[in-house]
Amino acid sequence: MATATNNNEFFEALAALEKERGLPADYLIEKIKAAIVIAVKKDYEVEDENVIVDIDPSIGAFRASLAREIVEEVENPHTQVSLEDAQRVRKSYQLGQKFITQLKTKEFGRIAAQTAKHVIRQGIREAERSAQCSEMQSRAHEIISATVVSIDPERGNVTLDLGKGGSAVLPRNEQVPGEHYKEGDILQVYVVDVIPTERGPRVTISRTHPGLVKRMFELEVPEIYDGTVEIKAISREAGARTKMAVYSRDPNVDPVGACIGAHGSRVEKIVEELGGEKIDIIRWSEDVSEFISAALSPAKVVKVELLPSETKSCRVTVPDHQLSLAIGNKGQNARLCARLTGYNIDIRPESGYYGEE
Template sequence: MNIEFIEALDQIEKEKGIEKEVLLDAIEAAITSAYKRNFGSAQNVKIVIDRETGEVKVYSVKTVVDHVETDLLEISLEDARKIDPNYEIGDVVEEVVKPKNFGRIAAQTAKQVVVQRIREAERGIIYDLYVEREDEIITGVVQRKEKANVFVDLGKTEAVLGPNEQMPGENYKHGDRIKLYIVEVKKTTKGPQILVSRTHPGLVKRLFELEVPEIYDGIVEIRSIAREAGSRTKMAVYSYDDEVDPVGACVGHKGSRVEQIVNELKGEKIDIIKWSEDPKEYIASALSPAKVLSVEVSEVEKKAEVIVDDYQLSLAIGKEGQNARLAAKLTGWKIDIKSKSQLKIGESEASDAKNKNEDLLN
């Protein structure tokens, strides 16, 4: 190695942000290991790289003793004083050795270390870049599918869209540009692993933040989201400004804002409701588009009984119970939905039971 090598390390320090001294320390350690491996040596050796010229020197390191038991590790006081008369017992002698073909081995080892450290540094930079974007939205290009996973190019690295994070019925073709929610960034031996999602409720939230200035500015807040990806989302919003309608802000003029998000989510339906601190009002709104007649709540059990007209019952419950299920997730309340007819039958049965009990008592 020579001065050009040192200059190359200076350049790497500037471009990659890897300190030259850290690289040189790592190279010295690696060359020491390579020396012992290639020359079958168990002796103590010390490798020193001149920081100015790049020259590599190998030193045999031995301890001065009275009686030598291991030639590779020890040197007699008599022999040590031939090198320097000032040596005493217990001192360490460092003597330059020049093994054959060592320059080639040192150069190869140095190159391997530098390449490895650059790769590690680049992985670290990528990890730092994306770990700060956890819970954020990102745009990627579909590259390939392997088994059930979809690999998406993010520019500097790839992300993995797992089977549970893919929207039902969505087909991912090579070259498609898609928006993704960064769920987690992990450090692995092969570099950072970026796990993304198309099903996470956070994707809907971030899409609205991008599309609705009032949310970005903090005037309107998304208080809760319940989502069944690919089918339906319910979202509760609140306005800190009495003059700003939170639902209208999210829907946009003639539905322009929400339409952009529905298109991105391939037609997923989105119900936007106004959040309320009154649980009765909030639960009634959450069951939209059904019209609710009344809501009775039990604060202790966090349970609500909702009454609707007979013709509204199926709408309130939804296909396979979806509307009621999402409303329960959105509000955090257990919701029991009954029609007026069911309520009358229940009241009638309760009245009959009461009369029977009174008859028995009499």
């Protein structure tokens, strides 16, 4: 590296690393400087302040120097030089000044070269992890396509290849009940969270998260994408049913119709992607009673009473023949309605009120 030719090769290698790996040259230069400082400290038994490393790609400069203090009496030849010896090199040197000796790269020895290589490799890995983390963080709360790499037969966890983002595990509790996966399958997963770690990004993914359905509608329905229609709330029991409350900022745009699409085309596409999961799209309202009534769809509601309580609670009256519909199979409809609206809901048949009024 001491010769111009070697310097050129060095800076060409840096430029190639920057281009091919997407690693900033400045980042690598700082890592290389640190490596050389460590190597010089070891070889010359000096401290950080005695080592000067200058790497400047703009002028092709690569220099490593040893700085020793000029003293009258040398106690440590590694960090000090006598005034007499210094003035043999340059008569103007004075006591207390730094005596700079430029080093040849080959003088660092094998340890220096190995250290530099190690730090460069480590730097590349760190930069790649950082780039990988940035890539995944930009995709948080998005849907990504991932390939099944392996399946744990005991725990049921599925390892997925996320492409540039590395890999992630889809735990059994984030998988849709009834879905079966095999190696090579391509799955749509929702990126719930991305946490940077020393080993790269830790990505939390899900197939059951309500955000998966929400994002599908945002991508499928132009009126949601452009902000005309807003998804106000969503609740989901993956593989079975989703309830979604929508609102339109434009009185001329029907939010429910926009999500369903002509002849149900938009919602059907999403239902198909979700393996037949039912989707109820209801109109959101500022009027809580009206919102709860709509949320209990497909059941018809006779009356909603908001109860005075510290927790949000209400009593809903439905026609007798609609009671099982309102509650749903194993209570699913009532449960989803409660999650969607944020209210504890007590559903009663009309006959239950006879004689009370």
